[in-house]
Structures are given as structure tokens and as C-alpha cells.
Amino acid sequence: ITVIENETIRKIAGKYLNDSNLWEDILRVNNLTSPADIKPGTKLFIPVALIKENQESLNNAFTAINEASKAGAKLFAESLISKASNLYEDAVKKRKEGKIEESTKLAKSAKENADKAIIESQNNSKTSGTALLSFKKGNVENRKPTELVWNEAELYAKLFEQYRTRTLSNSYAEISFKDLSKIRLYENSQAVIQSSRVDLLKNQKRATVNLEKGEAYALLLGNGKKKDFNLNIPGLDTKINSKLFWVQKENKETKIANYNGEIEVTASDSMVVIGENEGSVVPDGGVPSEPKSLLPAPALRFPELEKTFYVSSVNFNWDEIPGAVKYSFNISGERNFDNLIQSNNELTNTEYKLDNLEPGIYYWRVAAVDQIGFPG
Known part of the structure; x- marks a missing residue:
């Protein structure tokens, strides 16, 4: 094409590529470095079909990777989703270098791997393993119900019912469930998995973790509309309608801080509702304190x-x-x-x-x- 009077590079991109934000691609293909190089009379080559195909391939790959992540691919198809993500990043890099055809090929390969990750995640999400040890730092140990001694926990090890996990000094771990919910254990903490779901991605059965001691954050990210998860605390009856909360059990008392929704806590026939950004203390054998406001976040x-x-x-x-x-x-x-x-x-x-x-x-x-x- 030949640039006419009052025609900007963004207008040209909008006219021929249906997206004014693709103006940089026109510059790259024509070995130009700045929009200021576009002047009336400038002749431009615009590979419309190639750029549109590339943009569609990148969009499809991005969508597929997001869908795979929602399906739990980071837990159940880690190698496939990692490969898909790396291919997508390479595709974006080639696009920025002006290598459109190479970018399209990489983007299509990224989508293929993401699609495979979705299928693998859906299949693996129905296995009997309740959870995975998705992250560890320092000394983290597991104990099976049939064992008397603790053993070093392996990263990505499957955790089944009645498995215990503990962290030692200066250590912490994350236990991830199949609906992408997480329990983060801080140092000197211990938890036991009590029950599992048939298919956590469809929220068909309750998942329960018992915090026996220490400190934990719970982040509930289930894909289903119903949040069917419970963190048990010995001596307390809890009904959780929250996606993010903190619990500490030590020194003959339990502390609960809630950051989303509400948590109903009952102990010694006394009940309180801990609202968003509130906390309550429950002494062993005592009643929950009235919820108090948490401190604001520092700037x-x-x-x-x-x-x-x-x-x-x-x-x-x-x-x-x-x-x-x-x-x-x-x-x-x-x-x-x-x-x-x-x-x-x-x-x-x-x-x-x-x-x-x-x-x-x-x-x-x-x-x-x-x-x-x-x-x-």
C-alpha cells in the first residue's frame, strides 16, 4: 500500500488487520523503527493473511493454556503445561522479532500441548490420590498411616487419606488439592488429610484437612460454584464460606484470621461468625472471643x-x-x-x-x- 495524507500507522493497522494495536507488526515487517517513519507516499508491505493467522494462533494458544491451568494442569500434567507455556513464550518472542511464520508454528504447537494437558488433567483428577505436595522448602516430612517413623517428603508426592505432613524449623510446604485449593504450612506445623473427593474438580465430595499443630494459610480456588472444603481444628466446629483464611494452633489456643467471606466457629456451645478481615481466639476448652478487626495492609x-x-x-x-x-x-x-x-x-x-x-x-x-x- 501507499500511505496517504493524515493516515497514521494505527489507522493502517486498524484498516487492514482489524486491530489498531498491531501497528508494530507493520513496522517490523518493513524494517522500520518508529511511527515517525510513516509519511505520505511511504510504500508498506502488509502480509495480512500471515499476521491474522499468527494473531489467531497466539490467541488460541493463550486460551488453551488458561483452560489447562483451570483444569489443574500445573498439578496433573506439569510437563505438558510447562512445554505449552514455553512454546507460547517463544512464539511471542518470534512475533516481536518479526518472524511471523515461525511464531505461528510455535503457537500452534503450544495449543496442541495445552489441549493434551487438559485431557491428561481431567483423567488424573479422578485418581485416588487426595492431594499433592506441590512445594517444599527446608525440612518437610511425611508419614503414612501404616508407618511409625517420619520420612523426607518428596516434591509432588501424592498424599492419600490419613497421610501426615509436617514442617520443621525454618521450613514450609504447600499441599495442593485437585480443585487447586491449597494449604500452606509454615514452620513447625503438622496436618493430616482425613478425607477426599471422588472428583474434586466437580466438587462431588468433601475434602478435609486436620491441622494438628502450627500455622497454616488456606487458599480455596475450586472451579466448582460450591466451595466444599473444610479445615478441621481439634475441639472446634467450623463452617467455612471463605476462600482465604489463616489458622494457628499452639499454646493451648487456636487463632483464626479471615480475609474473605465468613467462617462460623462453634466451641463449648458458643458460636461466633468471623467476617472478612476479622479474627477470633479460641482457648482449648473455652469459647471463641468476639471477632476483632485485623490491621490494614502496609503501603x-x-x-x-x-x-x-x-x-x-x-x-x-x-x-x-x-x-x-x-x-x-x-x-x-x-x-x-x-x-x-x-x-x-x-x-x-x-x-x-x-x-x-x-x-x-x-x-x-x-x-x-x-x-x-x-x-x-
């Missing part, structure tokens, strides 16, 4: 969002929260904070330094902990 000051560093050491700092006695710091390479790289729950000031960070993208968060011990 994160440094590093700023999308800050780039060229060094391996980073100083993090945040605002002080009135009423906080300490802070909990988490950093992960994943937006949803799976696979924590570092966790420190005993910080008494508003800064923390991390050394020897590998190149990559990181996400960090801080919670203020009040005098009772509730993380906000």
Missing part, C-alpha cells in the same frame, strides 16, 4: 512497581502500621505467591534486605501482625 514504599535492578541485593521497605508488633514478609516469582522464595514472619521493623536474588520478575507483600498475633 509498600520501595521498590516501586516494575522497578528494575541491575544488582542482586535489594532493600525493601514499607509504612509503619499503628498497633503492629511485627511484620510478615513474602516474596515469590509468581503473582499468586505460589512457591515462596523467601518468607520472614518475625520482622520488627519496616525494612528487609534480600541478597543473591537471581535475575527475574518478583512479587512481594507485607502483612502487619497485631499484639494477639493476627496477620492483617
Whole structure:
């Protein structure tokens, strides 16, 4: 085509590719570096069919990868979904390099692997294993109901009914269920799986975990509309209508902090409802305390969002929260904070330094902990 008066690169992309955001592809194909290079009389080559096919292939691959993830592929078809994701990233890279045909081939291969991951996930989700040890750091151990001794837990080991998992000092673990719900055990904690679902992805039967001691976060991400999950706490009767909550059982009492929905707790014939951003303490053999508000989240000051560093050491700092006695710091390479790289729950000031960070993208968060011990 020949560019006419008052015709911008975005208008050209919208006219020929039906998407004005694809203007960069036109620049790449024509070895141009800036929209300023587009002037009246400039002749442009636009491979319309190739670009449209590539965009459709990338969109299909992206959708298939998301569907596979929702089906539990990160747990039940890890190699396939990992391959699909890597192929998709390579396809995007080739697209940015202007290698459209190579990008399309990679995108189609990514979709094929994602489709296989969906099928494999659906098949594996119906097996008898209740859960998987999806992440571990430090000393994490398992014990089968037929064994008397604890053994080192293997990453991605299947966990069945009555299996116990415990973390030792400076260690933590994540137990993932087939509906993608997670229990995160912090140091010196112990949990036992009590029952399973026939097919957790369809929420056909209750999944129950018994927290015997220590500290745990529960993140419920089931695909079904009905959230049919329970975290049992000895001595308490709980009805959970929450997707995210924290429990600590130690020193002859249980603390519960809730961050979503509500949790009904009954003990010694007394019942309270813990609402969103509230916490309650239940002494062993006693009644639940009236729910109290949790502390707000501190404002994160440094590093700023999308800050780039060229060094391996980073100083993090945040605002002080009135009423906080300490802070909990988490950093992960994943937006949803799976696979924590570092966790420190005993910080008494508003800064923390991390050394020897590998190149990559990181996400960090801080919670203020009040005098009772509730993380906000």
C-alpha cells in the first residue's frame, strides 16, 4: 500500500488487520523503527493473511493454556503445561522479532500441548490420590498411616487419606488439592488429610484437612460454584464460606484470621461468625472471643512497581502500621505467591534486605501482625 495524507500507522493497522494495536507488526515487517517513519507516499508491505493467522494462533494458544491451568494442569500434567507455556513464550518472542511464520508454528504447537494437558488433567483428577505436595522448602516430612517413623517428603508426592505432613524449623510446604485449593504450612506445623473427593474438580465430595499443630494459610480456588472444603481444628466446629483464611494452633489456643467471606466457629456451645478481615481466639476448652478487626495492609514504599535492578541485593521497605508488633514478609516469582522464595514472619521493623536474588520478575507483600498475633 501507499500511505496517504493524515493516515497514521494505527489507522493502517486498524484498516487492514482489524486491530489498531498491531501497528508494530507493520513496522517490523518493513524494517522500520518508529511511527515517525510513516509519511505520505511511504510504500508498506502488509502480509495480512500471515499476521491474522499468527494473531489467531497466539490467541488460541493463550486460551488453551488458561483452560489447562483451570483444569489443574500445573498439578496433573506439569510437563505438558510447562512445554505449552514455553512454546507460547517463544512464539511471542518470534512475533516481536518479526518472524511471523515461525511464531505461528510455535503457537500452534503450544495449543496442541495445552489441549493434551487438559485431557491428561481431567483423567488424573479422578485418581485416588487426595492431594499433592506441590512445594517444599527446608525440612518437610511425611508419614503414612501404616508407618511409625517420619520420612523426607518428596516434591509432588501424592498424599492419600490419613497421610501426615509436617514442617520443621525454618521450613514450609504447600499441599495442593485437585480443585487447586491449597494449604500452606509454615514452620513447625503438622496436618493430616482425613478425607477426599471422588472428583474434586466437580466438587462431588468433601475434602478435609486436620491441622494438628502450627500455622497454616488456606487458599480455596475450586472451579466448582460450591466451595466444599473444610479445615478441621481439634475441639472446634467450623463452617467455612471463605476462600482465604489463616489458622494457628499452639499454646493451648487456636487463632483464626479471615480475609474473605465468613467462617462460623462453634466451641463449648458458643458460636461466633468471623467476617472478612476479622479474627477470633479460641482457648482449648473455652469459647471463641468476639471477632476483632485485623490491621490494614502496609503501603509498600520501595521498590516501586516494575522497578528494575541491575544488582542482586535489594532493600525493601514499607509504612509503619499503628498497633503492629511485627511484620510478615513474602516474596515469590509468581503473582499468586505460589512457591515462596523467601518468607520472614518475625520482622520488627519496616525494612528487609534480600541478597543473591537471581535475575527475574518478583512479587512481594507485607502483612502487619497485631499484639494477639493476627496477620492483617
